[in-house]
Amino acid sequence: MSRNSNSSRRRRRPQRRKDVLHTQGGHRANDFRCTSCRLDVSLDAPGTAHRNHCPNCLASLHVDRKIPGDRDADCRGRMEALGMSVRPDGEWLIIHQCASCGELSANRIAGDDNPLALVRLALRPLADPKAAGRALLTL
Amino acid sequence: MSSHTNHNTNTTNTLSLGTFACAWCGLTVSAYAADGAPRNHCPSCLHSRHVLDHVEGGPSDCEGRMSPIAIAVLRTGDWMVIHRCVRCDELTSNPVCVDDNQLILMRMAVRPLAQPPFPLEAFGTL
Numbered sequence: 524m525s526r527n528s529n530s531s532r533r534r535r536r537p538q539r540r541k542d543v544l545h546t547q548g549g550h551r552a553n554d555f556r557c558t559s560c561r562l563d564v565s566l567d568a569p570g571t572a573h574r575n576h577c578p579n580c581l582a583s584l585h586v587d588r589k590i591p592g593d594r595d596a597d598c599r600g601r602m603e604a605l606g607m608s609v610r611p612d613g614e615w616l617i618i619h620q621c622a623s624c625g626e627l628s629a630n631r632i633a634g635d636d637n638p639l640a641l642v643r644l645a646l647r648p649l650a651d652p653k654a655a656g657r658a659l660l661t662l
Numbered sequence: 663m664s665s666h667t668n669h670n671t672n673t674t675n676t677l678s679l680g681t682f683a684c685a686w687c688g689l690t691v692s693a694y695a696a697d698g699a700p701r702n703h704c705p706s707c708l709h710s711r712h713v714l715d716h717v718e719g720g721p722s723d724c725e726g727r728m729s730p731i732a733i734a735v736l737r738t739g740d741w742m743v744i745h746r747c748v749r750c751d752e753l754t755s756n757p758v759c760v761d762d763n764q765l766i767l768m769r770m771a772v773r774p775l776a777q778p779p780f781p782l783e784a785f786g787t788l
Contacts, residue, residue, distance in 0.1 A: 589751070605755075606744060608732035613777035618732050618744055618753070627744065627753035629731075638780050639788070645774035648733040654741050655771070658764040 535612060538572055539591060558584055558601045569634030576604070576617065578636045581644065583628075585621040598624050607645040615641065685711050685727040695759045703730070703743065705762045710754075712747040724750050733771045741767065 554565045559582035568574040573591040576583040583602040588595040600623025608616040608629060616629045632641060649655045680693035686709035695701050703710035708730040715722035726749030734742045734755055742755040743762075758767065775782070 606732045606734035606742075607774045608744065609773045609777065613779075615774055615779055616732075618734060620734075620755075627755060629746070629753060632779065639785070642778075642782065642785060647735045648741060648771040651735060651739045653739055654735075655768075658768050658771075661764045662768065 535610075540572070557582060559603070571631055571633050573630075574633060575630050576602075576619065576633075576636075578633060579640070581617055581636065581640050583619045583630065585623065585626060587628075596626075598626070600624055602626075602628065604640075604644050606647065607641070615645070617641075617644065682711075685709055686729070695761060697760060699757075699759065701759060702756050703728075703745065703759075703762075705759055708743060708763060708766050710745045710756065712749065712752060712754075714754075722752075724752070726750060728752075728754065730766070730770060733767065743767075743770075 554563050556563050557577035557580060560577060560580040562577055562579045564574065564577055564579075566574050568578070575587070575591065581604040583604075585596050585598040585600045585602050587593050598621060600621045602619040602621045604617050605620040605627070606618040608618055610616060615632045617632060619628050619630060620626070621628075681690050682693060683690055684704035684707060687704060687707040689704055689706050691701060691704050691706075693701055695705075702714075710728040710730075712722055712724040712726045712728050714720075724747060726747045728745035728747045730743050731746045732744040734744055736742060741758040743758055745754045745756060746752070747754075
């Protein structure tokens with residue numbers, strides 16, 4: 524997810540190549556079970572090389588630190604979707620927050636993520652009439 | 663001892679009267695909002711500065727500019743601004759001040775819906 528501002532203005536950096544092999548006889552079989560909704564999720568996701576959240580409930584697990592797939596974090600807490608962000612080219616990013624240590628991370632959405640969950644997450648700031656109404660009134 | 667107390671009063675004075683210049687728009691901002699809450703981002707452009715280490719606590723040596731990327735909602739309904747450091751890609755969340763630029767806040771809140779990755783027409787039937 525690391526980009527500097529120069530490359531974001533010119534061209535997007537290509538996605539990081541995955542050098543840890545979770546598939547093909549890696550440390551786990553070809554799928555994982557979501558820690559929040561217990562869905563069995565396969566690791567190959569359309570549109571991304573790093574499946575890092577459940578396509579059904581968008582929850583993730585705090586296992587990586589900076590680089591996707593490095594398995595460097597020793598927290599292992601459940602990460603819940605907190606908000607939605609957008610890259611300058613229009614790609615959506617889910618902001619995850621670890622429920623155990625409060626760490627934040629930004630992850631690209633995958634092609635098979637639940638659209639209803641994504642839109643509910645994107646609409647969350649506008650769904651509350653108190654804050655959104657105050658913001659609109661002061662405009 | 664007297665110099666020590668002098669030093670202490672100096673720091674409290676500079677803290678109570680403190681201002682900082684925004685790293686993005688250059689606006690001179692008072693370090694405390696009108697209701698006494700400490701400010702950590704510019705109320706005009708919402709940009710911040712990476713001076714606090716979020717993970718370990720204490721000061722950070724990055725000092726990079728942090729740009730606002732998202733709005734998050736707490737369970738209480740309060741809005742938080744998610745900042746990302748442009749130098750080290752650290753993410754932080756900060757509460758929204760009362761005098762923050764509501765236009766930029768609202769623009770960040772509705773920006774996902776401006777460019778949806780899938781057609782939103784199907785949700786009309788739900």
